[in-house]
Amino acid sequence: MTMTITITINRCTTMLDDFLIRAALAAVGTALAASVLGCFVVWRRMAYFGDATAHAAILGVAIALALNISIFAGVAAVSLVVALLIHRLSDRAQGTDTILGVLAHGALATGLVAVTLIPGARINLEAYLFGDVLTVTRTDLAVIWVGAAVVLTVLWFHWSALLTATLNPDLATASGIDPRRENLILTLLLAGVVAVAIKVVGALLITALLVIPAAGARRLASSPEGMALRAAVLGVMAALGGLVLSMRLDTPAGPSIVVTAVVLFACTTIGGKLQAIGGSSP
Amino acid sequence: MPGVSGQRMNLITARGIGVTRKGTAILQNVGIEIAAGEIVTIVGPNGSGKSTLLRVLIGALNPDRGTVTRRPGLRLGYVPQKLAIDATLPLTARRFLDLPHRVPDAEAAQALDTAGVPDIAKRQMVDLSGGQFQRVLLARAILSRPQLLILDEATQGLDQPGAARFYRQIEAVRRDLNCAVLMVSHELHVVMSASDRVICLNGHICCEGTPEVVSAAPAYRELFGRGTGGALALYRHDHDHGHDDNHHHDDDHHDHNQPVHDHA
Incomplete structure (x- = not known):
């Protein structure tokens, strides 16, 4: 195995042998997809929705282990089912908060119980709760980048329709856009990002990666596109900065990425406030 | 022939619309037609199903009963509440x-x-x-470039002069684009001044016709009570202004389209 790899002259391939490079690429790919999609999560106030979808991922891990299938597939499938369920329920009822609370914690707890019940599977649960980016394999990396690319491509082509539906569903309908379809697309993308992000930041911190870069970009932007772009930059900075932090201080990578994102958020928010004060004075 | 019938075809035709939510009938057997170029105003008290009817017409809500026919390729301009x-x-x-x-x-x-x-x-x-x-x-x-401009309580939150200016703006837009306008409002006097047809809605259609007909209809007076006396006077006054260019009234300044005042 090591032989074949060392023989390859392809620098790229050799580069990917380095677990640090793989970790960095995985974190950057995840951050890109999550921070751009995160703008919609913020604009539509779907943070709790994101939480519920992400927490359900643990149940996905349990199912994947039980069926001996890919973790990504299990997580994506369960997140999708939960997301669709919430999507349906929130359509008709007003008490969405409560439903989300029940589903989010229900799926998380069921997942935690189910994982321990699986015979023979001795897994490090922490890796799925908080991520384990330093152990990503090349296959993981491929899944993460393909997933991120799909998410970003769909967002690119649906940007205007999603934005219109976000402003007002009836306005979208009158313009010939089906707001329910756009909501469904967002739901699917959310499930995709959860699957992509579980290895990197883990089920408990995925929402942070969605919401914090977008929130940090708010004060820096004057257009939706500008906010998405800045969120992506902040997301990538958090991913790389968090990895460095994790290396230096020997802290867990996922939480370190989120801590870096929070620090960046604090900087842009305070910076934006100062700028606003400076701008308003004559 | 299709060309001719296409010209004649209404922009939107809704028949027998019924919407029920949680056992309560919001709309019952409502029919409405909008022809090219006309201004139609739907008036009704709060909770009379005005917005629901608009949502049915633009296709945002599927009615439980009845049919909505839109002219193929109809361009809608929608101003939400x-x-x-x-x-x-x-x-x-x-x-x-x-x-x-x-x-x-x-x-x-x-x-x-x-x-x-x-x-x-x-x-x-x-x-x-x-x-x-x-x-x-x-x-x-x-x-x-809508063929039909739909406005749902578009002047909510504007004061009375502001609302009046906004409606004059809509009349100007309608002249420019030559489009039909469907408005929903509870501000009877200002709205009615420009309307070709008024539909009085309260879950069902109470009465319908030219502003004169509707304002004289018992069903309308019953729905809006005694307060309409004053509003009606204001309506007539506005209406006269809209349709003749006599400037000898003592209050011509209302007639100018340029809003020079800031909204208060």
Whole structure:
């Protein structure tokens, strides 16, 4: 195995042998997809929705282990089912908060119980709760980048329709856009990002990666596109900065990425406030 | 023949519309037709199903009973009752006009001008006043060159002179675009001045006809009570102004289209 790899002259391939490079690429790919999609999560106030979808991922891990299938597939499938369920329920009822609370914690707890019940599977649960980016394999990396690319491509082509539906569903309908379809697309993308992000930041911190870069970009932007772009930059900075932090201080990578994102958020928010004060004075 | 019938065909025809929510009938057997170029106003008290009917007409809500027929390829301009833009969404008035399709700068500027807000393209939507915001919504609605412009309580949150100015703006837009206008309102006097037809709605259609007919109808008077006496007087006054150009009234200044005052 090591032989074949060392023989390859392809620098790229050799580069990917380095677990640090793989970790960095995985974190950057995840951050890109999550921070751009995160703008919609913020604009539509779907943070709790994101939480519920992400927490359900643990149940996905349990199912994947039980069926001996890919973790990504299990997580994506369960997140999708939960997301669709919430999507349906929130359509008709007003008490969405409560439903989300029940589903989010229900799926998380069921997942935690189910994982321990699986015979023979001795897994490090922490890796799925908080991520384990330093152990990503090349296959993981491929899944993460393909997933991120799909998410970003769909967002690119649906940007205007999603934005219109976000402003007002009836306005979208009158313009010939089906707001329910756009909501469904967002739901699917959310499930995709959860699957992509579980290895990197883990089920408990995925929402942070969605919401914090977008929130940090708010004060820096004057257009939706500008906010998405800045969120992506902040997301990538958090991913790389968090990895460095994790290396230096020997802290867990996922939480370190989120801590870096929070620090960046604090900087842009305070910076934006100062700028606003400076701008308003004559 | 199809050409002729296409010309004659209503923009929207709704028949026998019924909507029931949680066991309560919101709309019962409502029929409405909008022909090209006419101004139709739906009036009714709060909870009378006005907005529900509009949502059925634009296709946002499937009625439990009845049918809605839109002329194929019908271009709708829709001005919603309110648009809650989340404070986290940075959006200039100019960018808003680009939703869902990008428009050339010249057209956008023209639309803002027609709607009466030429200088606010670069302002953030969340920073606009109520009147400016409604006018930007109007500008966006007319960009699609609608055959039918639909306004849902578009003057909510505007004071009375502001609302009157807004409706004069709509009359101007209608003249420019030669489109039909369907409005919903509970502000009878200002709205009715411009309408070809008024539909009085309270879950079902109480009465319908020219403003004169409706304002004299017992069903209308019953629905809106005694307070309409004063409003009606104001309506007649506005109505006269709209249709003749005699400037010998003692209050001509109401007639000028240019809103020179700031909204209070």
